[in-house]
Amino acid sequence: MPAIEVSNLQRAFSAGVLAVAGIDLRVDAGEIYAFLGPNGAGKTTTVRMLTTLLRPTGGSATVAGHDVVAEPAAVRAAIGVALQEAALDPLMTGRELIRMQATLHGIPRAEGQRRADDLLRRVGLVEAGDRRVGTYSGGMKRRLDLASALVHEPRVLFLDEPTTGLDPVSRKSIWEEVEALNREGTTVFLTTQYLEEADQLADRVGIISAGRIVAEGTPAALKAEVGKPRMELVLAAGERGDCVEVLSRFGDPLPPRDGTLMIEVAAGSAAIAPVVRALDEAGITVESLDVVEPTLDDVFVAKTGHHLEGDEASEPGTGEAEAVSG
Amino acid sequence: MDIALATDWATIRALVRRSANELIRVPGAAVPGVLAPTIFFLGLTAVFGNLTLLPGFTTGSYASFMVPVSMLQGAGFTGAAMGVNLARDIELGLFDRFLASPAPRWVLLTGLVLSAAIRSFIPATFVFLIALAVGAHLPGPGGLIVTYLCVVGTATIAACWSATIALRFKTQSAAPLMQTVMLALVLCTTAYAPQELLTGWLATAAEYNPFTQVVDAARQGFVGGVTWEGTWPAFAVIAALTALLGALALRGMRRTAY
Amino acid sequence: MKGSVAVVAELGRRSIRQTFRRPQLIAPLLVIPTLLLAVQAAGAGRAIDLPGFPPVESFFDFLLAGAMLQSALLAGNSGGIALAIDIEMGFTDRLLAAPIPRFAIVAGRLAGTAAMGAVTAVWFLAIGLIFGVRIEEGLLGALLMIALVTLAALSFGTLGAALALRSGSASVVQGTFPLVFVILFLSTAFFPADLLLEPARTIARFNPLSFIAEAVRDPVISVFSARELLEGLAGIVLVGAAGLALCSLALRRRLRLG
Numbered sequence: 001m002p003a004i005e006v007s008n009l010q011r012a013f014s015a016g017v018l019a020v021a022g023i024d025l026r027v028d029a030g031e032i033y034a035f036l037g038p039n040g041a042g043k044t045t046t047v048r049m050l051t052t053l054l055r056p057t058g059g060s061a062t063v064a065g066h067d068v069v070a071e072p073a074a075v076r077a078a079i080g081v082a083l084q085e086a087a088l089d090p091l092m093t094g095r096e097l098i099r100m101q102a103t104l105h106g107i108p109r110a111e112g113q114r115r116a117d118d119l120l121r122r123v124g125l126v127e128a129g130d131r132r133v134g135t136y137s138g139g140m141k142r143r144l145d146l147a148s149a150l151v152h153e154p155r156v157l158f159l160d161e162p163t164t165g166l167d168p169v170s171r172k173s174i175w176e177e178v179e180a181l182n183r184e185g186t187t188v189f190l191t192t193q194y195l196e197e198a199d200q201l202a203d204r205v206g207i208i209s210a211g212r213i214v215a216e217g218t219p220a221a222l223k224a225e226v227g228k229p230r231m232e233l234v235l236a237a238g239e240r241g242d243c244v245e246v247l248s249r250f251g252d253p254l255p256p257r258d259g260t261l262m263i264e265v266a267a268g269s270a271a272i273a274p275v276v277r278a279l280d281e282a283g284i285t286v287e288s289l290d291v292v293e294p295t296l297d298d299v300f301v302a303k304t305g306h307h308l309e310g311d312e313a314s315e316p317g318t319g320e321a322e323a324v325s326g
Numbered sequence: 327m328d329i330a331l332a333t334d335w336a337t338i339r340a341l342v343r344r345s346a347n348e349l350i351r352v353p354g355a356a357v358p359g360v361l362a363p364t365i366f367f368l369g370l371t372a373v374f375g376n377l378t379l380l381p382g383f384t385t386g387s388y389a390s391f392m393v394p395v396s397m398l399q400g401a402g403f404t405g406a407a408m409g410v411n412l413a414r415d416i417e418l419g420l421f422d423r424f425l426a427s428p429a430p431r432w433v434l435l436t437g438l439v440l441s442a443a444i445r446s447f448i449p450a451t452f453v454f455l456i457a458l459a460v461g462a463h464l465p466g467p468g469g470l471i472v473t474y475l476c477v478v479g480t481a482t483i484a485a486c487w488s489a490t491i492a493l494r495f496k497t498q499s500a501a502p503l504m505q506t507v508m509l510a511l512v513l514c515t516t517a518y519a520p521q522e523l524l525t526g527w528l529a530t531a532a533e534y535n536p537f538t539q540v541v542d543a544a545r546q547g548f549v550g551g552v553t554w555e556g557t558w559p560a561f562a563v564i565a566a567l568t569a570l571l572g573a574l575a576l577r578g579m580r581r582t583a584y
Numbered sequence: 585m586k587g588s589v590a591v592v593a594e595l596g597r598r599s600i601r602q603t604f605r606r607p608q609l610i611a612p613l614l615v616i617p618t619l620l621l622a623v624q625a626a627g628a629g630r631a632i633d634l635p636g637f638p639p640v641e642s643f644f645d646f647l648l649a650g651a652m653l654q655s656a657l658l659a660g661n662s663g664g665i666a667l668a669i670d671i672e673m674g675f676t677d678r679l680l681a682a683p684i685p686r687f688a689i690v691a692g693r694l695a696g697t698a699a700m701g702a703v704t705a706v707w708f709l710a711i712g713l714i715f716g717v718r719i720e721e722g723l724l725g726a727l728l729m730i731a732l733v734t735l736a737a738l739s740f741g742t743l744g745a746a747l748a749l750r751s752g753s754a755s756v757v758q759g760t761f762p763l764v765f766v767i768l769f770l771s772t773a774f775f776p777a778d779l780l781l782e783p784a785r786t787i788a789r790f791n792p793l794s795f796i797a798e799a800v801r802d803p804v805i806s807v808f809s810a811r812e813l814l815e816g817l818a819g820i821v822l823v824g825a826a827g828l829a830l831c832s833l834a835l836r837r838r839l840r841l842g
Binding site: 051052053073076077079081083084085087088089091092099100101103104105106109132148 | 330333336337339340343344347348351352418419420422423424425426427428429430582
């Protein structure tokens with residue numbers, strides 16, 4: 001049985017704007033599935049529908065075998081949810097929050113207390129557990145939110161942008177925790193606007209843009225789909241001459257960008273030595289040379305026509321990206 | 327007790343405890359809720375105190391006449407404040423935590439309403455003690471119980487109304503709508519004078535405003551004797567308004583996260 | 585001097601624009617006093633039968649001035665809140681760093697407050713006319729009332745501005761909201777002094793708001809009296825002068841402490 005199965009799911013807001021314009025996806029039990037896309041792509045709207053916080057306006061979805069519209073209570077009992085920005089009551093202590101969450105899930109008092117202790121230890125908040133949440137750092141809040149989402153040992157865990165705004169160290173600790181949970185058998189559905197996060201954590205990635213899934217697969221498969229590794233060269237000033245001819249012996253040339261020449265090299269790093277030797281023989285001086293594997297950003301550019309990162313503020317479909325990739 | 331019911335009860339207690347945090351952990355949080363009805367009580371008593379010289383009042387003390395109104399007004403503000411807190415929780419995303427949990431929706435609403443009902447004792451009792459200090463009549467135990475039941479009922483009605491508004495508009499800017507409607511409900515009654523002394527539109531409005539029953543019932547012990555005939559209509563009104571507004575609030579909650 | 589006028593005009597325009605672009609700010613200034621006017625006029629309408637009540641057509645006529653001044657006081661409070669928000673958001677710092685006279689900052693803000701005062705005066709005149717109030721002094725009397733209420737809002741605004749400059753906190757200024765009602769209840773805004781209960785009666789005799797209220801009320805209920813007008817103006821000037829002195833102290837303190 002798939003953990004999540006979504007068919008033509010839609011959400012229209014007033015004025016007929018489709019925030020989610022009909023998506024299909026399937027997440028198997030035990031997978032980590034990452035939803036990758038910029039702000040406004042429809043990630044949060046999708047998560048809110050799958051966690052029964054927003055009613056779909058079309059299509060259907062089942063989570064842990066239950067229909068999100070027909071059996072919301074059963075879905076809620078099966079899922080753990082840590083939503084964007086970790087909205088936590090600043091007046092409660094970390095321990096109180098986890099215990100309240102246990103109560104909300106019908107866990108008896110003594111058991112809730114025991115789980116709160118375990119979870120605080122697990123996310124490294126034993127010391128801070130009896131302090132008010134208002135005094136926590138951003139990373140501590142996210143870890144507490146994650147812990148509270150785990151209190152009823154959910155089968156499916158939803159994490160909406162779990163590391164947005166965190167420093168690299170805090171981000172790493174969340175990643176490790178998610179990986180550990182997944183090893184223990186929890187299915188994880190996470191959204192992110194960070195390529196690295198999807199690449200590092202996810203078994204499969206769905207790329208969402210303007211409310212639609214534009215590509216889906218394992219990170220490796222997605223990258224392989226958009227192309228081979230490429231070599232990027234910067235030559236010493238004025239050295240252009242024959243180099244295009246020399247390079248084309250090793251692979252198909254790509255359009256140059258900012259004075260950097262690029263060719264596709266199927267062999268990857270193994271092509272470095274022959275290329276350097278050939279250029280040397282032709283008397284061309286190389287300033288720098290690098291072999292770049294395709295990234296999820298390349299996938300993103302190939303599928304949507306613009307870059308993911310550094311493009312957060314602008315709406316999908318605005319011009320900036322074309323200038324770079326074209 | 328049934329296991330599901332025990333779970334629901336535990337959830338309600340957890341919600342009430344969380345709401346109590348605000349009073350216990352934020353210094354001065356109770357002050358505004360106490361101050362407003364107290365100022366109105368003292369002010370209206372000083373300004374309109376001589377109205378009791380008019381034939382038709384059964385008491386010579388306008389403080390005795392006004393104190394139950396101010397207690398109900400305090401309860402109304404308390405219920406509205408609970409709605410404002412709910413709107414804040416919705417704005418911040420805090421309420422999602424409750425909505426995404428398997429707790430039944432009526433349990434979530436009951437937690438909010440019960441918090442308001444319990445908290446309404448604070449302004450009501452404060453105003454009551456101030457009233458005694460300025461010479462209001464001390465009702466007998468029966469009258470006092472009826473008054474406090476009306477206070478709790480008013481807070482319940484106000485909380486259900488304010489929750490409906492909070493769930494509809496999802497913003498704290500809707501606060502004046504919650505407060506003003508409750509104020510109007512309490513004041514468009516026999517709040518200022520007995521029915522036969524009211525003039526103009528208010529004479530009609532108070533006659534048809536079901537809340538007049540609640541004001542009159544809460545006032546019984548302060549201005550005369552308590553009778554069952556003067557009491558049961560108030561309880562009926564409270565029950566009916568609670569059922570109606572509670573249903574609206576539940577519908578709002580189901581619309582927010584069905 | 586010419587430059588200062590331009591600066592005050594510009595800041596005044598901003599503050600007036602701000603006021604009218606946010607109806608949710610101006611609505612409470614009108615809604616609550618209107619509700620209280622309606623309820624009190626009908627609820628305590630028989631008050632005019634009390635021995636010693638001045639000869640009036642109706643209690644509504646008597647209360648109209650009180651409702652206007654209640655709005656003017658709330659306008660002063662809300663102007664203070666707006667200034668405090670400017671301080672919190674750093675807008676005032678930008679003005680302090682500019683080569684403009686200090687008083688322009690306060691004066692600009694007060695223009696918005698005065699505009700609110702004028703709006704409330706017109707609003708209540710309209711309500712009064714709709715509900716049959718006959719202004720004894722006719723059109724001239726009505727214009728005089730608008731002018732007085734506008735000036736009153738301006739002078740109450742200086743107090744709100746002083747508090748904003750001293751505290752720099754919108755929630756502190758907002759917290760003085762109940763004080764508006766204390767000042768009102770301890771004046772003749774709602775009832776004649778002779779019929780108030782002690783200690784309100786004594787305090788009301790010295791409360792500047794009483795004199796302002798009498799002056800605003802005068803055109804409605806009786807023939808023009810220069811004495812009432814002058815006393816009212818004196819009250820406005822007294823409050824305004826005190827407010828400006830406090831503003832100046834608070835501004836100096838703010839600049840000294842950085």
